[in-house]
Amino acid sequence: MAIGRIVKVAGPLVVAEGLTDAKMYDVVRVGKERLVGEVIVLDGDLASIQVYEETGGLGPGDPVEGTGEPLSVELGPGLIGSIYDGIQRPLEAIQQRWGAYIRRGVEAAALSRTTKWRFTPTAKKGDAVSEGDIIGAVQETTLVVHKIMVPPGISGTLEEIRAGEFTVEETIAIVRGAQGKRHELKLRQRWPVRKARPYREKLPSEELLTTGQRIVDTLFPIAKGGTACVPGPFGSGKTVIQHQLAKWADADIIVFVGCGERGNEMTDVLMEFPELEDPKTGEPLMKRTVLIANTSNMPVAAREASVYTGITIAEYFRDMGYSVALMADSTSRWAEAMREISGRLEEMPGEEGYPAYLGSRIADFYARAGRVVCLGKPERQASLSAIGAVSPPGGDLSEPVTQNTLRLVKVFWGLDDKLAYRRHFPAINWLMSYSLYSEDLAPYFEQRVGPEWNELRREFMKLLQIEAELEEIVRLVGVEALSPSDRLKLEVARSIREDYLMQSAFDDVDTYTSLKKQFKMMQLIKAFYEMGQRALEQGIDIHQIIELPVRERIAKAKFIPESEFDARWQEILNEITQSFEQVMAKAGGAYAERVH
């Protein structure tokens, strides 16, 4: 490889000459410290390079060495439970070797070179194999069986396959290709981050990604393999929602990308996830999670790469047949990193200084999500759901990152700072948000939860919409001017908001609600509404209905643990019925007296 020389350094951008055989997006090593960089523009003899580390101390004349390879990640056992920076350097190993601060030029293998994994083959010698075929497995954590696949591009006859304990670099199988070419397979493979991993076929989404968050599952559900975005001004709870989804979504694997956000938030995930139990298996959540952390004060170019690193790892697990969910917090920081590099390249800016290719980059990213038929045998379906937070400046949703994202994603959870100010969390605005999956998922809810689910959902949405209209009137003429039936609607809508949609991420019970419990909670509110309507028809005063003490029990139903819920639910339902019967009996008596 030719060695080039630096001619210019401007922040994270370095220009070098003499890199004669460099290709676009090749990784290069910059300076004596061999900092990692990537070629992003070629112009005559000059190559512009974005450097993934601080460039202080570099100057004209320093060497630049090409590697001939694009920016790639290592894929294999050891990913789960790890925390990486934007270019997949393991932060734990870096701390052990270099201390609390991240020095420049540090290098560590993404996957441990010494850990031995027990490999159990499922294919046998003489089998014909091709790309994507599963040839064996490693029990990576108690939650994850890491399937070992034939890397894309390789096919032939399995000449040898070994069982036993191996490091990621030892050969576990040998494939003899068509022209007699010999491929040594290892537990690990490499893949360039900017290229989507192949699959056989894309499928429409039809299964729910259960999140345990009531407003999400009930009103704005996301399908497995779906895409969603969470835009909102600061303080509206984007990160808490992302964390909640990472904790409770019923995906097999979670990849969480902290892109240009707070260091303490990543620490929070690191400390909390090993303590939290997966509601399905009771195992620590960390045993299904991979973390990518490129905090706001870490080098900006690596922030640009972090999103690709994350989604490539997610695709790799998808290829094993798993349902994977990726959270990127925040894609705005990723776009800003692109803008910064583009500015240094002195490219012609598009809207608000963002590069003109912003839209296509965002599209490429979300297009890597989806439900697919994986390559190889045995035939398997898998999904990759992508959920991106967006941080619009000043909370203004008309800005380019939000707008470009909304064109692509099918679920929009719009966060509202006014809700956050009154501590209504999650602060997802129910009038502004939408999910294009609700109809696709209707059959799923009908079969899995109950036939009335979709009906209840529509009823709830309608009441919330009516509430917004009635609020307008109340603001003009006061609440006493409303008809009793409108007042009842207003009260029920309030109950939907406060007792159902509002959910505390910090309460041990309330933090996760199963679909069954959601369904039953909805039924309680609905029961109250129906009986209230009937009571009004019988001439009962609205105030009597509003002041029924049973409403407090409906409000607190969310705090009843799942294990006790069925029994207590029946009690509450009975109490609602009795309360109304009493009210009506009393009124009936009074009515009867008046008649006599």
Added chain:
Amino acid sequence: MQREYTSIAEIAGPIMIVEGVSGAKYDELVEIELAGGEIRRGRVLEVDRDKAVIQLFEAAQGLNLRQSRVRFLGKVMELGVSEDLLGRVFDGAGRPIDGGPPIIPEKKLPISGEPLNPYSRDYPNEFIQTGISGIDGLNTLVLGQKLPIFSGAGLPHNQIAAQIARQAKVLGEAEEFSVVFGAMGITFEEANFFITDLRKTGALERAVMFINLADDPVIERITTPRLVLTCAEYLAFERDMHVLVILTDMTNYAEALREVSAARKEVPGRRGYPGYMYTDLSTIYERAGRIKGKKGSITQMPILTMPQDDKTHPIPDLTGYITEGQLFLSRELHRKGIYPPFDVLPCLSRLKDKGIGPGKTREDHAGVLNQLYAAYARGVDVREMAAILGEAALSKIDRVYMRFADEFERRFIQQGEYEDRTIMETLTIGWELLSMLPRGELKRVRDEFIEKYLPKSVRE
């Protein structure tokens, strides 16, 4: 190897271009010797073949093209640190201005710092009692947090910062906070207020001050917060102290940043601020926190004045995206004579949930604060409605909420500048206020806590 050049080609504002340079490195420290022997400093912003673009740290006044000499020092800017820094006052570039002797450094640290490995961070979860109900009760500050005050011109943010500096303590620890104070472009009166206040309470001995006044060179303001944080990191992580960093006013810092960017003719982002301002601000704010295995901590309280009280302005906006919450001050409450005039609803401490509860404050804290917030929010809504419709149009319960909002501002938020409330006192006031509401309205608090803490007289 020291390289000296007299080939300055251009000086424009804070930017200087030197030509015919060989071996200049990006980010390297530069010394400029004036004709009279005076030394100014700067750093390399860009090197392009034999041309170096230099950002001056000090004023350009008196520099000329022919007689000034430029030396490339081959190192980055450093701060000499030792425990002798405590009790001293420096200017914005780190020179003593209190008449004391120069510091004999124990070691020198680069002022730009290195990013802290997220894996090495220890999560901030220890309660700091500031003695101010609006903070302790509602927006609890924890050790290692960065919590800015979003203020406006003419609001008492300095008094609040000084009160926090005076009263902040970690419960159960005898040791008080060390304060590292950074002033960027504030007036002499403001700076003097802090110095006098710290001296009066004897806190100056455990404080270090870096002061760039309004009439000091603008460009020094870019260095000042980095000196402050380098000093704080030394005290916290090498001398095991709990450090409270106060930076005021970050708006002036951002303006200095814009000036450099404009001088370099960079493509401007929103309102002329550079596109990398988010990243730049984060290299300041992210230097707060705790490190696993270290006793000390850095808690940051930056103060910024929002131009025209506009929170969507890029400076508060980008700050809010980096810091762990924010305390807003309200002009309306200030006019009503309420101190501290916290604009309660948009205030937020993101880390509060980890710093409160049993063993830290009290088991009922989370419920109480959520209930107070919800009730106050409704009260404020009702108050607005009453302004349109008149009080007569309100329902009975709405009137209760309106009264609650008034009482909440008067009794909970309002307190004396020298009043140091314990967290128990704060919670007691909270429960007294909640007792104004019908019990059925207390949906955010668990029944067991209502039984235990709601004042008895009301319960029957």
